[in-house]
Amino acid sequence: MRVSVIVVNYGTAALTRAAVESVLSRDHGEISVDIHVVDNASPQGDAAQLADLQSDRVTIYPEKENHGFGRGNNLVLDKLAAQVSKPDFVFLLNPDARLRNNALERMATFLQKQPKVAAVGARITKPGIGARVAAFRFPNLVNEFSGAISFGPVDRLLRNKSVTIPADSATQAVDWVAGAAVMIRFDVLQAVGGFDPAFFLYYEEVDLMRRIKDAGHEIWFLAEAEVEHEEGAATKVSSSAPERRRKPSYWYWSWQYYFRKTHGRAYALATAGLMVAGAMCNHIIARIRGRQPSAPLRFFGDFWAMAIRPLLGLKARGYD
Numbered sequence: 030m031r032v033s034v035i036v037v038n039y040g041t042a043a044l045t046r047a048a049v050e051s052v053l054s055r056d057h058g059e060i061s062v063d064i065h066v067v068d069n070a071s072p073q074g075d076a077a078q079l080a081d082l083q084s085d086r087v088t089i090y091p092e093k094e095n096h097g098f099g100r101g102n103n104l105v106l107d108k109l110a111a112q113v114s115k116p117d118f119v120f121l122l123n124p125d126a127r128l129r130n131n132a133l134e135r136m137a138t139f140l141q142k143q144p145k146v147a148a149v150g151a152r153i154t155k156p157g158i159g160a161r162v163a164a165f166r167f168p169n170l171v172n173e174f175s176g177a178i179s180f181g182p183v184d185r186l187l188r189n190k191s192v193t194i195p196a197d198s199a200t201q202a203v204d205w206v207a208g209a210a211v212m213i214r215f216d217v218l219q220a221v222g223g224f225d226p227a228f229f230l231y232y233e234e235v236d237l238m239r240r241i242k243d244a245g246h247e248i249w250f251l252a253e254a255e256v257e258h259e260e261g262a263a264t265k266v267s268s269s270a271p272e273r274r275r276k277p278s279y280w281y282w283s284w285q286y287y288f289r290k291t292h293g294r295a296y297a298l299a300t301a302g303l304m305v306a307g308a309m310c311n312h313i314i315a316r317i318r319g320r321q322p323s324a325p326l327r328f329f330g331d332f333w334a335m336a337i338r339p340l341l342g343l344k345a346r347g348y349d
Contacts, residue, residue, distance in 0.1 A: 031061040032137050032212070033109055033116040037101035038068045041124045042075040044259060049082055051127035057134045062086070063116075065105045069095040097279075098208070099224030099233035106223045109215065116215045117141075123209040125259040129154065132254035136212040139251055147217040147246030148238060150206025151254040152196075160196035161260065163207040164250035167239060168192050168288075170300045177307030179323040180314055200252045204242065208234030210256035217241060225290075232283040239291060275326040278347035281335035289340060298340050305332065 034052055038045040049064055067090040068076040076091035083089045090104060102121060109115060118137055136149050153163040166172065175187045184191070194203060211234070221240045224233050238248055288297035308324040315322040325331070334346040 030059070030118070030137050030141060031063070031114075031116045032057075032118045032120050032133060033105070033215070034062060034064045034120045034122055034133070035102050035105045036064065036066045036122050036124050037096075037098055038066060038071060038075055038079070038124045039095060040071045040073060040075060042071070042073070042078040045075070045079060045124040046082065048122055048124055048127050049087060052122070052133065053086065055128060055131060055133070057131070057137075060134055060137055062133065064088070065108070066090065067096070067101045067104060068092060069097070069101055097229035097233075099228045099237075100226050103223045103226060106218060110219060118212050119215050119218060120212045121208055121210070122256075123258060126153075126209050126256050129255040129257050132210070132256055133212075135254040136251055139249070139254075140212060140214060143247075143249070145247050146249050147241050147244075148206065148211055148213040148248045149251045149254075150203075150212075150249070151210040151256040152250070152252045153207055153209060153256055153258045155258055155260055161258065162193045162196045163209075164194040164198060164201070164203040165192050165205050165207075165235075166190070166194065167204045167235065169292075170296065170303060173300050174303040174307045177304040177324065178310050178314075179307075180311065194250070198250065198252065201250055202247050203250045205235050205238035205248060206250055207258075209258050209260075210254075213241075214246075217244070217246060220244065227286060228283050229279045230277075230283065231280045232287040236287055236290065273321055273324075273326050276328075276331065278331070278335050278345075281331055282339065282345060282347070285336040285339050294340060298337070301332070301337050301340060305329065 036045055036048055045066060049066060052062060052064055064087045066079060068079060070092050079089055096104060118140055120133055132151050139149050140146055150163055153161045155161050171187060172190050172192045175183055175191060221244055225236050242248060285297060288300055308328055311324060312322045339345045
């Protein structure tokens, strides 16, 4: 078997180096492994810092613009497609992630033995915290409202419809897995056209895996494959951050684009309305309890400017 590893870097040269070395330092059995590192025009000269990694096993792509996650991966996928001998599987590894065990070998072996499975994700842990959610259900109108209201009785009522699947879950078929550590059949990636280049960051892996499932393939979470992930090291967006933070504008744009593309404009608008209603209820409940609301900072204004406006056919108003 041949596995091509892709790491897309932006401003995290030291972490990217650790991610690459975590792959190079392990014995992957009879699996041939090549690594491709895309530097998305990092402003601090990351390409130069990573240049010495170039070897017969590692290829560095010093880009002149920031392509985002999906387009950065597509750049390598196009290069691989042009090769005479193509990889069996592609392993997408975040720059702030590194192998904890022989995850790559376990994921490749799983795919080899399960021909109906097109993609498999690893169990993800965060230093000092433990296992993090890495397997998910597709987002929809119901679970987006549940996530926005973030209220115990509602959560318990809809726990089997939640987007997130518990971090301590066993190996199982799921809707999608975290893009921080996922292995995908190369021929399936080619068949579905890779990542949608319209996404800059966020929701691109959800969209890709939905298209993979729509094509008749399965996606699995493999608990036995473990990857350590410093979530948010590059984007500064972390689900475990104790304080409320403002989400970047591209998160909101990606949200509306995904829902509009997948379900249509009317469904996306209905979902947006329920999210706003849920967030308003959460604010009221949080104030009564003397707690912080669960919505990101400036959620209502940002959601209107960068998600709802495009759904209404108006120009988005971003802030970064």
